[in-house]
Amino acid sequence: MIRMFSGTSVCRVGLNQKALTKLLSTTIVPEMPPCDHKPGTYEGPDYTKVQAIKKQNIVPCILSYYKKPLLLHEGHMQWLFDHTGKRYLDMFGGIVTVSVGHCHPKVNEAAIEQMNKLWHTTNIYMHPKLHEYAEALTAKLPGDLKVVYFVNSGSEANDLAMLMSRAHTRNFDIISLRNGYHGMNPYIQGATALSTWRYNVPLGHGIHHAMNPDVYQGIWGGSHCRDSPVQSTRKCSCKPDECQACDMYYGQLEEVFKFSLPRGKVAGFFAESIQGVGGTVQFPKGYVKKAFEIVRANGGLCISDEVQTGFGRTGETFWGFESHGVVPDIVTMAKGIGNGFPLAAVVTTPTIAESLGQALHFNTYGGNPIACATGLAVLRVIDEEKTQANSLAVGTHLLKRLAKIRDEFPQFVGDVRGKGLMIGVELVSDAESRTPMQAPHFLEIWEECKDRGVLLGRGGLYGNVLRIKPPMCISKQDADFAADIFRLAIARFAERVARK
Incomplete structure (x- = not known):
């Protein structure tokens, strides 16, 4: 596991843009954990055709995640693969539905x-x-x-x-x-x-x-x-x-x-x-x-x-x-x-x-x-496979990792909560008032996590809570990767805020 940002907290109420820039310049992007599954070649309609079908034949209330929606075609345990073969760590489990792993044999x-x-x-x-x-x-x-x-x-x-x-x-x-x-x-x-x-x-x-x-x-x-x-x-x-x-x-x-x-x-x-x-x-x-x-x-x-x-x-x-x-x-x-x-x-x-x-x-x-x-x-x-015990061990580990990120970035990470692998992270725009983070800012962080290979859910009345409910087969290495990517996304967001 690659640890990022050793040292003191860099994101308090008064953001220090210079300190953030220095730390980000030395940051190593976390490496995705290995997976021995090789997805097959995508053989469905091309991405543009799928978008056209969605627009013409699917009810408009069915909204897709992300600015450029993912076209997924294969899954293996905690992993999902899009039509290009790119791999993602599924930390939402098909909306808390994939319990023991995608396509469990x-x-x-x-x-x-x-x-x-x-x-x-x-x-x-x-x-x-x-x-x-x-x-x-x-x-x-x-x-x-x-x-x-x-x-x-x-x-x-x-x-x-x-x-x-x-x-x-x-x-x-x-x-x-x-x-x-x-x-x-x-x-x-x-x-x-x-x-x-x-x-x-x-x-x-x-x-x-x-x-x-x-x-x-x-x-x-x-x-x-x-x-x-x-x-x-x-x-x-x-x-x-x-x-x-x-x-x-x-x-x-x-x-x-x-x-x-x-x-x-x-x-x-x-x-x-x-x-x-x-x-x-x-x-x-x-x-x-x-x-x-x-x-x-x-x-x-x-x-x-x-x-x-x-x-x-x-x-x-x-x-x-x-x-x-x-x-x-x-x-x-x-x-x-x-x-x-x-x-x-x-x-x-x-x-x-x-x-x-x-x-x-x-x-x-x-x-x-x-x-x-x-x-x-x-x-x-x-x-x-003792997935309940794994939920307790990995979930508790991940909660504590996320709590450290909250403590380091309290101006944006308001609350970390849950038990096992039923986890929520509430993003805010003000620590004291607990004001929900505005959607455009939330989406910046959420999209960056996706771009770096981690899929997270979204919930809460204001859509400002990251819903983390992965397949219960994930490992601590997977949890650390997800936490590290989230931390990187928050730090980069904090730098952008500091520049304004």
Whole structure:
């Protein structure tokens, strides 16, 4: 690994352009870690033709990353290759979806084997892979969470969880958190509380958005509040074993019950274990547990959205909700469940599952044989290759590396947060006010990382958070390369600012 910028911090509130120029002139660009995979020759339509097809035949709301969008044609574990053969380290995992590695050979083999036997029947018939997979998946969950309904996406899973909670409790009102993302299907879209994802159409009747307990950008919280190897630099009055911010945010949740709901009646409460699209936001310690208690006291069900945090991504536990010390009534999961294959699931208790018997409910592709074979292979790879342990070790290492960059460039790197390989880096334009970095400046840094071979996600309400959720097979060498490239991009940005 090549270390850059030894010595004192170079980017404080008063930028020293001369010092930056001197350091950058002696900087060695980090070398990409080796990869023994040789991609095949690209044989599709040329880049210009693909752009034309996109413009003419793809809906315009499907936006591509980067000024010059990548045309990717092959993947291998943590690596992606574009049409020219250029290699990229994928630190976003297909939007937190590629869990065990692009084209993992064991997963590929399972899918191909099933494809050669049986593609599709639907659940009107039994087939072995669905039942094998249902048994293996529910074995990963605690308590009475033993009944699964397979669907095809996280939006479908959360949609069904909302229906299930209303059918079971015979209550109507739903609570979700501001800044949370739970999908774009019309039924569940109301629970998504980010203005950038909401259309000007009627939706969300009976859904209430509680204050988001964000200890970095929110009203309360700071350096003692998160369950993370890296704490916020924001000062707070909390003690290490006592989070006042939790109590204050919980008080705001109580207000929703006091003023917005029928007394003693709620159908369900949705919460991501760590908010994903919203910018890898972590809640204060103890908040989710207290939230679950008040929801249940008012007749509701607690729904953990594990679409991004499940399957060992957070490192210490297999499911993100386990870090909060809770057992939900319903768990939704997708993305990493199939390593990129369209697959999702809702797991609940037998009693709650019976509530769907009030009417017919059917999903044509839910439990598809190829999907189930793929999902079962993913579970086996997670266990055999110990990807959860790797997420913890590599993720903690990367978080600490990123925290050092934050400390060196506090005027631009406001916060580093997360657990395992569920990481967010919030870029700001002012350290004290925590003002989100403006999009043109963010894009300068983001684009440079891409140009130097590192693909990072983007999230948060203002699009100023780097979302780092790579395939869980990455190594510490890969993590160091990504951190070094990010540090180089930040330093070069700091130099440009100093020149102005």
